[in-house]
Amino acid sequence: MRKKQYAVIGIGRFGESLIRELVRMGHEVLAIDTDESRVQDIADIATQAVQADSMDDKVLRALDITSFDAVIVAIGEDIEASILTSLTLKDMGVRKTIAKAQNHMHGKVLAKIGVDIVVHPERDMAIRLARTLVSNSIIEHIDLSADYGIWELVTPRTLVGKNLQNSGLRPKLGINILAIKTGDSIEVSPPPEHVINKDDILVVIGPTRSLEKLNEMD
Helix, strand or coil: CCCCEEEECCCHHHHHHHHHHHHHHCCEEEEEEHHHHHHHHHHHCCCEEEECCCCHHHHHHHCHHCCEEEEEEECCCHHHHHHCCCCCCCCHHCCCEECCCHHHHHHHHHHHHHCCCCHHHHHHHHHHHHHHHHCCCCEEEEEEEEEEEEEEEEEEEEHHHCCCCHHCCHHHCEEEEEEECCCCCCCCCCCCCEECCCCEEEEEEEEHHHHHHHHHCC
């Protein structure tokens, strides 16, 4: 895996956790915050940590911000600073911008100004927890967008013994099966004649509403 360079602006709980994980994965991370104490706290973890005003394009240019693979705006409560920083990054031509949204409206504004990926950590974690609490079938899921995702779930009983072609998942629900786990083995891109067995784990991609219908099947 190629070592990548990331810049994280805002060293709150979300930003710090992100920095630690990116560094753990072997990537280089520039940490930026206006709070000197936060910069000092992360200095031993990040590749480089600087105290700077992220809304000042001159400062960002001095840090060669456009050379990074992605810049993550993890600013917490200051929504104005989050929006202005994101706008500055877009105007400067940063190749990939990611920003944390505090609420739905904040997220809409970030999307409107062209942020490539808008994340809602608290909302997404709440949704993940709710789905885990109410379902014994969902093992893991990744939301690719607000209405599209990849889910990993235990095979519903109504699909046991059917092959993929007769399962009706694609024509009826618009769901594609990426892989099927059977015990310790995994079949990637299984053929149409593949028979689904009891206790198989399905890795599927499709509209969230369709995935929810699949999860509700019994």
